[in-house]
Structure formats: C-alpha cells, structure tokens
Amino acid sequence: MFTAGELAAFLQGQRGIVLVQLFNGWDPSKGQPLYNPLALLMMEQALSAAGVAHVSSVAPGGVGLTGILYADREPFASWAAHLASFGCQANTVAGSAYYKLLIGLLLGYQLENVLGYVAASGEPATAQLQQQVAQDIRRLSKVKPQLPWSAADTNIRKAKPAAAAAASKGGAGFGGGKGGFGKKAAAKR
16 A cells, blocks of 8 residues: 555655565565555556656566656656666665665655654664765756656656666666665675
C-alpha cells in the first residue's frame, strides 16, 4: 500500500520523484513487491501520464530493480538520474547517514523528518554532513523544486540528463563510494 500511496501523491504533483521496487532478489521469500493490484494500477497510470518520465535503477549484482518515476523537468530529472547512478532501491535502507539524508531529501521529505529518521538509525547527521549533502544536491541541478508540478508546467525538459543514459546501465551500487553496500558488491565483480 505504501507504494500505491507514493504513486498517488506523485500523480497529484505532490512528489517530484517516486521509487517503485520492481524486483526483489535479495529476499525472494517475501515475494515480489509489485504484485499489489493497486500499485500496478497506479504504476500504469503514472507511466502513461503526461509529464512523467522514468529511469531504471539496478542494484549491485542485479539483485534488485527499482523504477524511478519523476516529473520530467528540473531538478527532478537530474535527481532521478543521480539516484539511478548508484543503484538506489526502493525497498532497501541506505547504507550510510550520507545516503539516508541525500535520498530522503531528493524524494521530497521534510528535512526535520529525514534528520529524525537518520538519528533513529543510530548515525546522526552532523552539521558538516548536512552541508555536504545540500552542496551535492545543488551541484545536481541549479533549479529549485516546485511542487505541486503538473504536465502543463513550462519547464519540461527537452532532453534527458546525460547521466540518465549511464544510470540505466546501473551504477556502482546503492551507496557506492559513500559507505553503502555498493562498495562490497563492486569488489565482488
């Protein structure tokens, strides 16, 4: 139900990016996440909606596949490409405070809520880490997010971000380079 709710908020323009787990290979005993009929219906609606684009995010070793749907405009297009570049997965917890903070903010959650989540995981986000993440987000796109978005917005992207092509091939893995499990998966390749 969580996925369907996120997709509904996305379709109403209240989210600029939504992650949808398409394949779960790390714990097949839990079944596949997209078998929820409501989630399937919402996914179909989202993929056919005007102003919506998507990119695939492959987990290290192919153990997971997430669809990243986004409002086809900046900054969401660049943010989605970045999430895909390191193999971000919807049903996996980020491997470091850096990635928990980065992903939470890119998905549009309020800073205080993301900070609470990061602190509850036992690794609080220092002021220095918060500054680093904010700086990294600004480097991805100079455009400030505007919600709600709609297909009638005038800042629709004409071309996909250059990183989108690389992202669709899969990246170093979720958290690659900043303390996530991507380093471990890359070492096994």
